[in-house]
Amino acid sequence: MIIQNPDYVDIVSNLILASKYLVIFTGAGISTESGLSDFRGKNGVWTRRDKGLPPARSKHFDEVQPNEGHNFMVQLQEMGLLKFLISQNVDNLHLKSGIQPERIAELHGNYTIMKCVECDTRYSRKEIGWERENHGRGFRMESPQDNQPFCPECHGRIINSVVNFNDPMPSKEMELARDHSMKCDLMIVIGSSLVVTPAANFPKIAKGKGAKLIIINIDSTPLDNLADIKLDVKAGDFLSNVLKRIKNIKEIEPI
Numbered sequence: 001m002i003i004q005n006p007d008y009v010d011i012v013s014n015l016i017l018a019s020k021y022l023v024i025f026t027g028a029g030i031s032t033e034s035g036l037s038d039f040r041g042k043n044g045v046w047t048r049r050d051k052g053l054p055p056a057r058s059k060h061f062d063e064v065q066p067n068e069g070h071n072f073m074v075q076l077q078e079m080g081l082l083k084f085l086i087s088q089n090v091d092n093l094h095l096k097s098g099i100q101p102e103r104i105a106e107l108h109g110n111y112t113i114m115k116c117v118e119c120d121t122r123y124s125r126k127e128i129g130w131e132r133e134n135h136g137r138g139f140r141m142e143s144p145q146d147n148q149p150f151c152p153e154c155h156g157r158i159i160n161s162v163v164n165f166n167d168p169m170p171s172k173e174m175e176l177a178r179d180h181s182m183k184c185d186l187m188i189v190i191g192s193s194l195v196v197t198p199a200a201n202f203p204k205i206a207k208g209k210g211a212k213l214i215i216i217n218i219d220s221t222p223l224d225n226l227a228d229i230k231l232d233v234k235a236g237d238f239l240s241n242v243l244k245r246i247k248n249i250k251e252i253e254p255i
């Protein structure tokens, strides 16, 4: 049990309330409390693979629900405190929790979204009539199948929006992430090992532009020394305490 220093709940709550442009950056660690495995945590997919162990039992994306960490961000969005969310996750849990599509950049794609390689139009699998059992996963690096649906807009090839290693990064999401990282005065990283670039560059860009940087991550990250605050705590518990604190402070705020 990680003993939380109650002061940090206060400090982080007040930093959020004082911020003019809060951007949050998430990784797989925000979804472990929903029952999904992360990649480089103690029991992560790559950690176990490197030890020659089989993958840990993890639920499928379709089976899991957002947790209190995801809900924290939705509440901040509703209060007008969260300006933008940059995520490396493909599990769709941020959108499922209620984050507005225009308020998030999913840098590594989203397993529920297909896109056209030519015109970049996005479709749900249902909209485009994509059935995994007939059409396959649709990853960019896999060779196209003749029976796969094509883009109704431009007749281009439809692929899964998930970005695999060696795939190009999505230009629209990268531009959004850069813009908001340059604008923010507070960036909070939640549940990321910050070892995969170019995604992991955005907290550095924010810091370089003068933003305060808070990292909430159980394990260490290469940016810990750059952070103004580094908390090795479980995200869900801590963030729900911060949310309660923010609501208390707002309640007693003079109107």
Ligand code: APR
Residues within 6 Å of the ligand: 026, 027, 028, 029, 030, 032, 033, 038, 039, 040, 041, 042, 044, 088, 089, 108, 190, 191, 192, 193, 194, 195, 196, 216, 217, 218, 219, 220, 233, 234, 235, 236
């Ligand atoms: N609370 C706080 N931190 C947590 C929690 C939790 N409940 N659960 C896990 N963590 C931390 C782990 O300690 C780990 O350092 O979250 C971090 C997750 O790091 P990774 O597993 O490396 O995930 P991420 O940073 O998102 O990986 C980036 O790598 O494999 C690629 O494309 C994949 O998007 C992914 C990218």
